[in-house]
Amino acid sequence: MRASPGSEASLWVLFRGQLRRDLKLAFGQPSELANPLAFFVVVITLFPLGVSPEPGVLAGMAPGVLWIAALLATLLGLEALFRRDRDDGTLEQMVLRAQPLYLPVVARMLAHWMVTGLPLTLLAPVLGGMLNLAPEARLPLMLGLALGTPVLVLLGGVGAALTVGLRTGGVLLALLVLPLFVPVLILGVSAAELAGSGLDPTGPLLWLAAGTSFAITTVPFAIAAALRIGVETG
Amino acid sequence: MSFDSFGEFLAMGGHGFYVWWSYLLTVAVVGFVLIWPLWRRRRFLAEQRGRLRRADALGQQAEVESNAPEA
Amino acid sequence: MKYIPDGLRRLWHRMGSPRWFYETTGSWVPWLAASAALLLGVGTVWGLAYAPPDYLQGDSFRIIYIHVPAAYLAQAGYMLMAVCGVVLLVWRMKLADMVMATVAPVGAAFTFLALATGSIWGKPTWGTYWIWDARITSVLILLFLYLGIMGLRRAIERPEAAGRACAILAIVGVINIPIIKYSVDWWMTLHQPATFSVTSAPAMPPVMWIPLLLNVLGFNLLFAVSVIQGTRTEVLLRERRTRWVTDLCRQERA
Numbered sequence: 001m002r003a004s005p006g007s008e009a010s011l012w013v014l015f016r017g018q019l020r021r022d023l024k025l026a027f028g029q030p031s032e033l034a035n036p037l038a039f040f041v042v043v044i045t046l047f048p049l050g051v052s053p054e055p056g057v058l059a060g061m062a063p064g065v066l067w068i069a070a071l072l073a074t075l076l077g078l079e080a081l082f083r084r085d086r087d088d089g090t091l092e093q094m095v096l097r098a099q100p101l102y103l104p105v106v107a108r109m110l111a112h113w114m115v116t117g118l119p120l121t122l123l124a125p126v127l128g129g130m131l132n133l134a135p136e137a138r139l140p141l142m143l144g145l146a147l148g149t150p151v152l153v154l155l156g157g158v159g160a161a162l163t164v165g166l167r168t169g170g171v172l173l174a175l176l177v178l179p180l181f182v183p184v185l186i187l188g189v190s191a192a193e194l195a196g197s198g199l200d201p202t203g204p205l206l207w208l209a210a211g212t213s214f215a216i217t218t219v220p221f222a223i224a225a226a227l228r229i230g231v232e233t234g
Numbered sequence: 235m236s237f238d239s240f241g242e243f244l245a246m247g248g249h250g251f252y253v254w255w256s257y258l259l260t261v262a263v264v265g266f267v268l269i270w271p272l273w274r275r276r277r278f279l280a281e282q283r284g285r286l287r288r289a290d291a292l293g294q295q296a297e298v299e300s301n302a303p304e305a
Numbered sequence: 306m307k308y309i310p311d312g313l314r315r316l317w318h319r320m321g322s323p324r325w326f327y328e329t330t331g332s333w334v335p336w337l338a339a340s341a342a343l344l345l346g347v348g349t350v351w352g353l354a355y356a357p358p359d360y361l362q363g364d365s366f367r368i369i370y371i372h373v374p375a376a377y378l379a380q381a382g383y384m385l386m387a388v389c390g391v392v393l394l395v396w397r398m399k400l401a402d403m404v405m406a407t408v409a410p411v412g413a414a415f416t417f418l419a420l421a422t423g424s425i426w427g428k429p430t431w432g433t434y435w436i437w438d439a440r441i442t443s444v445l446i447l448l449f450l451y452l453g454i455m456g457l458r459r460a461i462e463r464p465e466a467a468g469r470a471c472a473i474l475a476i477v478g479v480i481n482i483p484i485i486k487y488s489v490d491w492w493m494t495l496h497q498p499a500t501f502s503v504t505s506a507p508a509m510p511p512v513m514w515i516p517l518l519l520n521v522l523g524f525n526l527l528f529a530v531s532v533i534q535g536t537r538t539e540v541l542l543r544e545r546r547t548r549w550v551t552d553l554c555r556q557e558r559a
Contacts, residue, residue, distance in 0.1 A: 236356060243353075246363075246365070246367065249364045250364075252365055252425050252428055253353075253367050255425055256368045256426065259418065260418060263414050267411050267414050267527070267528075271534040271537075271538045272538075274542075275541065278541055279554060279557055282554040283557070286551060
């Protein structure tokens with residue numbers, strides 16, 4: 001049975017195909033995969049060197065340092081998010097296809113999160129241990145990153161889509177998306193801090209979860225609209 | 235009147251420095267916000283006039299889309 | 306659309322025409338400017354010289370008469386940009402893009418003014434020029450959002466693409482502003498340094514708030530004058546190849 005375009009089955013096939021292709025491409029270039037992670041580790045190494053190796057001091061700033069490093073590592077991968085698709089014409093095909101752009105965009109963001117946000121989340125407790133992060137804070141930190149990094153990737157995706165054809169992309173992209181990252185940073189850090197001082201971190205984590213659901217449902221539309229601009233007017 | 239003399243008015247109860255700096259800054263920003271569009275307009279008109287004059291001197295039609303859409 | 310009366314619809318379509326905007330608003334500017342000058346003159350003189358000093362802060366509170374209007378316009382300007390963004394994306398109205406392009410630097414200027422006056426006011430009140438207070442921090446982030454929009458517009462060469470990109474960014478930003486504001490407020494309750502609470506002052510007497518109201522209205526009109534003038538210039542720049550603009554330039558020369 002052949003699914004007609006727009007039917008549920010065909011959309012699912014589209015989504016899966018996009019996801020598989022994106023993951024295959026990402027794993028085809030292990031260096032691009034490893035770079036944000038290496039950056040994450042290096043930035044965190046700088047803090048004991050630059051601020052203080054004192055375990056007490058490190059413990060106090062560990063949640064903030066880990067989150068800011070995660071923010072910057074996410075930012076690093078964004079510039080390349082749609083560049084290759086644009087260069088080889090895939091983006092144009094995506095936009096001109098009959099099916100809604102929403103699903104391929106979600107698939108693309110999901111793939112990107114799986115190769116950036118997810119490894120960062122898994123790596124965070126190890127680095128947290130090196131920064132003397134309180135053991136109770138480890139799980140809230142991971143949960144916070146697991147819930148927060150998708151939002152970072154999605155909001156970053158808007159910035160990446162808006163700047164996709166521009167020569168001055170990088171710095172501008174940081175200026176566009178970093179202010180939007182503020183709520184995620186605040187909520188994620190305070191979940192870890194609350195847990196670290198023996199309090200209940202559920203509140204900020206629930207807010208983060210709400211933010212993630214909201215972002216997943218709405219932000220891909222903005223990304224799709226931004227991608228359309230580049231293709232239709234460019 | 236909240237002040238007895240002009241000197242007291244300038245002193246602002248010891249806070250004159252802060253109050254007057256704020257107001258000075260406001261005048262500067264408001265001045266910029268009001269003058270900048272006018273300055274841009276003036277520069278545009280000067281440029282455009284020069285362009286039209288050159289086109290007229292050469293006896294050419296200035297580069298114009300006569301029925302440009304307006305919506 | 307069929308429920309909208311014909312007259313209103315015609316007005317909406319006419320408003321979409323940059324030329325109509327240029328020709329209609331020219332005569333508004335002197336009136337708006339005069340009213341702004343009157344309101345600001347009365348409000349500022351009243352606020353600076355006639356309002357009684359605050360019982361806690363003394364005369365430094367007189368900064369409020371410029372700080373509050375500036376902070377208000379900083380936020381209102383962003384809202385206006387987002388509304389223009391929606392109009393541009395939904396109805397493809399070019400005029401909305403021109404307004405949006407004009408509002409960005411004006412709004413950023415008022416955001417800067419709100420931050421600067423707030424910072425100067427902070428010195429006599431809190432003893433320091435900068436403090437990571439919730440409101441100051443939110444306004445600082447608002448300034449970054451403005452700078453982002455201005456940067457994006459400068460970076461994209463084709464004006465049509467730039468306008469639509471800025472519209473999307475403004476809409477994403479405006480949805481985020483309350484979230485940012487809420488999260489920053491909440492962050493402050495965790496890190497409260499406890500010494501300052503300007504807001505706990507008792508309600509202002511009329512002799513103090515009437516000049517504030519006058520100044521807020523005056524600043525609003527001032528903002529309108531700047532945006533109208535800026536948009537008129539923007540109209541000329543973008544329509545410079547059309548017959549009516551070249552005719553206008555010839556007339557101005559004669």
